[in-house]
Amino acid sequence: MKKGLIVLILIVLSCTEEKNTRNNLIDYIPTNASAILMTDDLQLFFNDAKNNKLLNSLSENSLQGDLDKKLTSLKQIHPNGQSFISISEIGTKNFEYSIITRDHQNILKLDSVQKDSVKTIPYQDADIYLSKLKGTDFYYTTLDKNIFIGSSSQLLVENAIRNDGNEISDSEFLKLYEVSQKNSDAHFFLNHQRASSLISNVFPNHILKDIKQLGSWNSFDAVVTQNEIRLNGIAVSSDSLQHTLNIFKNTKPVSSSMAKIIPVESDYFLNATFSDYGQFSANAPLTYRERRSDSLFNSVTEIATVGLNESKVFILNTVDSNHLFQNLQKYIGEKTTFRAQNIYTLTEPALISQYFYPLVKDKNISYAAEIESYVIFSPDIKVLENIISNYQNNAVIENDPTFTDLMSNLADASSLLWVGNLDKLKTSGFIFNEDYRKVFSKVKTKAYKYAALQFIAETDYAHFNAIVKKKSAKAAVNMVSQVFSTKLNAPVLTPPQFVTNHRTKKKEVVAQDEQNNLYLIATDGKVLWKKELDGKIQGSIEQVDLYRNGRLQLAFVTTHSFYIIDRNGNDVNPFPIRFDNAITQPLAVFDYDGNKKYRFPIVQGNIISMYNKEAKKVNGFVFNKTSSPITALPKHLRIGNKDYLVFKEENGSLHILHRTGKNRINVKEKFDFSSNDIFEYNNTFATTGKSGELIQIDQNGKVTKTKLDLSENHVIDATSKTLVSLSENELTIKGNKAALDYGLYTAPKIFYLYDKIYVGITDTQANKVYLFDSNARLLPNFPIYGTSVADLNDIDNDKKIELTVKGEDDSVLVYRIN
Structure with a gap:
C-alpha cells in the first residue's frame, strides 16, 4: 500500500x-x-x-x-x-x-x-x-x-x-x-x-x-x-550538537496558560515552557549566553510563537509582568493606544531573539504590549491589535471545545507544544512551501481541525506525543473571532456592509470614508479599490444585474448623484446622473416581476421620479408630487400576488400606489408617524406612531392600531412574520424581551440566515455590538467591539456567519461566528 x-x-x-x-x-x-x-x-x-x-x-x-x-x-x-x-x-x-x-x-x-x-x-x-x-x-x-x-x-x-x-x-x-x-x-x-x-x-x-x-x-x-492518528514515543539529541531539545535540559515543563490569549483564528502556535529561565538561558548556544546573563526575563515561564494571517506574534507569560515591563522601559519608544491597551515601539528589534534563541529567530520585532500576565511582541502592529481584539472578545482557543478535547489526549505540561489548524495550514506560507500548499489544499480536513505535537524534556531524552483526531460532536458554537481589521485612509463615514462578488459568489465589504472615498474590501481584508464620490452615500448600497448577465453592479445615491458602478469601481454608462436639487431619500430598487427590468425611484423633497436602467425617466409612472416632503424611502411591497409602491409624507399621509403611480389603496386617515419605515407585516402595511402604537393597514384600506407601550423615540424592524422593537433599554423580538444596559443604540436590524433569525443592535456610546436570536437571547460571547450598525452574512459560503462593523475611527472590522 x-x-x-x-x-x-x-x-x-x-x-x-x-x-x-x-x-x-x-x-x-x-x-x-x-x-x-x-x-x-x-x-x-x-x-x-x-x-x-x-x-x-x-x-x-x-x-x-x-x-x-x-x-x-x-x-x-x-x-x-x-x-x-x-x-x-x-x-x-x-x-x-x-x-x-x-x-x-x-x-x-x-x-x-x-x-x-x-x-x-x-x-x-x-x-x-x-x-x-x-x-x-x-x-x-x-x-x-x-x-x-x-x-x-x-x-x-x-x-x-x-x-x-x-x-x-x-x-x-x-x-x-x-x-x-x-x-x-x-x-x-x-x-x-x-x-x-x-x-x-x-x-x-x-x-x-x-x-x-x-x-x-x-x-x-x-x-x-x-477517528484518529496517535503517536507516542521518545526523542533523543546529541550533547555534542546544538539541538533545540538540549535547551530544556535540567528544567521542568510547566502547565501552560497560553490558550487564554492565543486567538482561535491562529494558523498555528509553538509554545515552550520551563521552570527556570536561568537554566534555560544557561543551556543556550555559547554566542547567546553572555547577553542572557542579566535578570531581564527571569520571571518568564513560557513563550509562544503564534502564526496569524501570514505574520507572527511572540507571547511571554510571566509571574510578574509589571516588573518585566518596568525592566523593558529602556528598550521602549513611542506609545499608541488601541482599545484602551497601550502599544509601544521597541528600540531594539532583535531583543527577543537574543534572549530566546533558538525558539525565536526573528530580529525585526518592533512592537510590544502588556495584557494581564502576558507581554506580546510582533513585527506588525496590526497583528498585535488583532491579538488584543480577540482577547477582549474571548475568541481564544481555550474556549474552543475541539481544542480542549484534543489537548485532553496529551500531557498537561509540555516543554514544546506545536498545534496547527489544518484548514489554516492549507494557505499558510510559514509552514508549507508554495508547491505543497497547492497539494495540501486538496486534502480533506473538514472532519479534523487541529494536529498537535508535544515534547516533554527529561534529563537525557524527551517524551514525544502527537495526535490528529476527528472533531467531537460538541463543536465550537458561536465563538466570535476577528477575521480582519482594515484601515481606510480617513475615518469611516458609512457603516460597512456586505456585497456579493458575482465571480466567486463570496461576499466582500463596501464602506465609505469621510473624504467620500468608496472602498471595496476582499474577504482577506485587502482593499481591492477605492473610488472618490461627490458626497456621502445615503442609506444602503444596492446590487443590481443591469445587463441581466449575472454580473452585479453597485447602485446608490448621494445628495446630488445617482451612481451605478461595476465591481472594478468603474462608472456604468450612462451613470452617474447629476441632480441640481438635492436627493432627500436613499435609493430604492424595484424589480416588480423578478426579471431585472429595474425601476429606481428618486425622491427630491416632495417629488418622486422613476428612472430606468438607461437613466431615463419612466413615462408610464404618473405620480407627480406630494403636498409635503416624503419622509422615508419608497418601498416596493408584494402582498399575495399584488405589487404596491408605499411611502409616507411629513403631513401624516400614507400613499399606497400601483406600480404605474396610480392610487391603489385609498388611505383617508392621517397619522402621527414615528420615524420608522413602512413594512409588510402579517399581510398588512405596518409602521408605528409617535405614541408607540402599531399601525396596520390591510389591502382594503382598513386601519388597525395596537398599543405597544413604546416610548416616543422607539425604533423597529420587521419582516412578514417578525416584529422587533427597541424602546428605551428594552428590546422585544416576537414578544420576547431582553433588558439592555442604558446607552445610545442603533435601530435593531433583522437578519435571516440558514433558517435562523438574528437581530443585531449596537450601543454606539459603549462601542458594543449585540446579536440576539429570535427568542431575544444574547448569543454567546456577545457583545463584541464595534461602533456602527453591523451587517451579517456568510462571506465564504462555509455555513459560518460573519459580521462586519466599523471599529476604530478609520477601521472596518469583520468577525466570524463559529
Missing part, C-alpha cells in the same frame, strides 16, 4: 521523530536510513491506515509521487512476524525503500506471469532476484539466518549482501531501538538530519532547518483508527 509509511512520516507529523527494538534484523537496516518502520503485521498496519480517511486523502495528494509508486509493491509482500521498512536517499532526491524480515515460503504473492518473469542477478556469493510488483521493480534476496532483504533499489540489496549483517547503526538509534515496544502494531524511527531531505518538497527552508536542529532521532508507536 502506497499510503502507510510515507504518509505518516511525511505529512501527519511534519517535524517529528521515532524509536525501535533489538534483534539481528536491525543489523541489515541501511546505515543512511532517513525513516524506519518496525511492525509485527505489515498488512494489518496498511489496512488500519487505509481505513483512516485523513491518511487516504493525504496519500492521494502526496508530492512524493515516485516513492509512493515504489511503495505500492509492499502490498504483495506478506511477512510472517516482525519486519523493518526503511527509506534511504540514494543520490540527490532519489529515495528508495528496503524491507528486512524473515523469509518464508509465501512471503511474495506472485501470480504465474510474475513468477515466469523473475530474473536472477548473481552478486558475490548470493543471487539477487528482480520481479515486477505492482508495475515497479523489486529486488530481493535471502541471506543466512533466513533473512529476507527486499528493496526498490538493486544497490541497497547489494550493500546488504556485501555487509552481511554488519551495518553500523549510530548510538542514538540503538538506544531508541532497545526501549521500543516490540509488540506494537507499528513503530517508527526518524532521523532529523536525513528526514529533512525526505520532506524537503513539503516544507520551506526555515522549517527544514528547524527539523534538523530539533534533535538526533525520534521514535514512536503509531495507532491508526478511523
Whole structure:
C-alpha cells in the first residue's frame, strides 16, 4: 500500500521523530536510513491506515509521487512476524525503500506471469532476484539466518549482501531501538538530519532547518483508527550538537496558560515552557549566553510563537509582568493606544531573539504590549491589535471545545507544544512551501481541525506525543473571532456592509470614508479599490444585474448623484446622473416581476421620479408630487400576488400606489408617524406612531392600531412574520424581551440566515455590538467591539456567519461566528 509509511512520516507529523527494538534484523537496516518502520503485521498496519480517511486523502495528494509508486509493491509482500521498512536517499532526491524480515515460503504473492518473469542477478556469493510488483521493480534476496532483504533499489540489496549483517547503526538509534515496544502494531524511527531531505518538497527552508536542529532521532508507536492518528514515543539529541531539545535540559515543563490569549483564528502556535529561565538561558548556544546573563526575563515561564494571517506574534507569560515591563522601559519608544491597551515601539528589534534563541529567530520585532500576565511582541502592529481584539472578545482557543478535547489526549505540561489548524495550514506560507500548499489544499480536513505535537524534556531524552483526531460532536458554537481589521485612509463615514462578488459568489465589504472615498474590501481584508464620490452615500448600497448577465453592479445615491458602478469601481454608462436639487431619500430598487427590468425611484423633497436602467425617466409612472416632503424611502411591497409602491409624507399621509403611480389603496386617515419605515407585516402595511402604537393597514384600506407601550423615540424592524422593537433599554423580538444596559443604540436590524433569525443592535456610546436570536437571547460571547450598525452574512459560503462593523475611527472590522 502506497499510503502507510510515507504518509505518516511525511505529512501527519511534519517535524517529528521515532524509536525501535533489538534483534539481528536491525543489523541489515541501511546505515543512511532517513525513516524506519518496525511492525509485527505489515498488512494489518496498511489496512488500519487505509481505513483512516485523513491518511487516504493525504496519500492521494502526496508530492512524493515516485516513492509512493515504489511503495505500492509492499502490498504483495506478506511477512510472517516482525519486519523493518526503511527509506534511504540514494543520490540527490532519489529515495528508495528496503524491507528486512524473515523469509518464508509465501512471503511474495506472485501470480504465474510474475513468477515466469523473475530474473536472477548473481552478486558475490548470493543471487539477487528482480520481479515486477505492482508495475515497479523489486529486488530481493535471502541471506543466512533466513533473512529476507527486499528493496526498490538493486544497490541497497547489494550493500546488504556485501555487509552481511554488519551495518553500523549510530548510538542514538540503538538506544531508541532497545526501549521500543516490540509488540506494537507499528513503530517508527526518524532521523532529523536525513528526514529533512525526505520532506524537503513539503516544507520551506526555515522549517527544514528547524527539523534538523530539533534533535538526533525520534521514535514512536503509531495507532491508526478511523477517528484518529496517535503517536507516542521518545526523542533523543546529541550533547555534542546544538539541538533545540538540549535547551530544556535540567528544567521542568510547566502547565501552560497560553490558550487564554492565543486567538482561535491562529494558523498555528509553538509554545515552550520551563521552570527556570536561568537554566534555560544557561543551556543556550555559547554566542547567546553572555547577553542572557542579566535578570531581564527571569520571571518568564513560557513563550509562544503564534502564526496569524501570514505574520507572527511572540507571547511571554510571566509571574510578574509589571516588573518585566518596568525592566523593558529602556528598550521602549513611542506609545499608541488601541482599545484602551497601550502599544509601544521597541528600540531594539532583535531583543527577543537574543534572549530566546533558538525558539525565536526573528530580529525585526518592533512592537510590544502588556495584557494581564502576558507581554506580546510582533513585527506588525496590526497583528498585535488583532491579538488584543480577540482577547477582549474571548475568541481564544481555550474556549474552543475541539481544542480542549484534543489537548485532553496529551500531557498537561509540555516543554514544546506545536498545534496547527489544518484548514489554516492549507494557505499558510510559514509552514508549507508554495508547491505543497497547492497539494495540501486538496486534502480533506473538514472532519479534523487541529494536529498537535508535544515534547516533554527529561534529563537525557524527551517524551514525544502527537495526535490528529476527528472533531467531537460538541463543536465550537458561536465563538466570535476577528477575521480582519482594515484601515481606510480617513475615518469611516458609512457603516460597512456586505456585497456579493458575482465571480466567486463570496461576499466582500463596501464602506465609505469621510473624504467620500468608496472602498471595496476582499474577504482577506485587502482593499481591492477605492473610488472618490461627490458626497456621502445615503442609506444602503444596492446590487443590481443591469445587463441581466449575472454580473452585479453597485447602485446608490448621494445628495446630488445617482451612481451605478461595476465591481472594478468603474462608472456604468450612462451613470452617474447629476441632480441640481438635492436627493432627500436613499435609493430604492424595484424589480416588480423578478426579471431585472429595474425601476429606481428618486425622491427630491416632495417629488418622486422613476428612472430606468438607461437613466431615463419612466413615462408610464404618473405620480407627480406630494403636498409635503416624503419622509422615508419608497418601498416596493408584494402582498399575495399584488405589487404596491408605499411611502409616507411629513403631513401624516400614507400613499399606497400601483406600480404605474396610480392610487391603489385609498388611505383617508392621517397619522402621527414615528420615524420608522413602512413594512409588510402579517399581510398588512405596518409602521408605528409617535405614541408607540402599531399601525396596520390591510389591502382594503382598513386601519388597525395596537398599543405597544413604546416610548416616543422607539425604533423597529420587521419582516412578514417578525416584529422587533427597541424602546428605551428594552428590546422585544416576537414578544420576547431582553433588558439592555442604558446607552445610545442603533435601530435593531433583522437578519435571516440558514433558517435562523438574528437581530443585531449596537450601543454606539459603549462601542458594543449585540446579536440576539429570535427568542431575544444574547448569543454567546456577545457583545463584541464595534461602533456602527453591523451587517451579517456568510462571506465564504462555509455555513459560518460573519459580521462586519466599523471599529476604530478609520477601521472596518469583520468577525466570524463559529
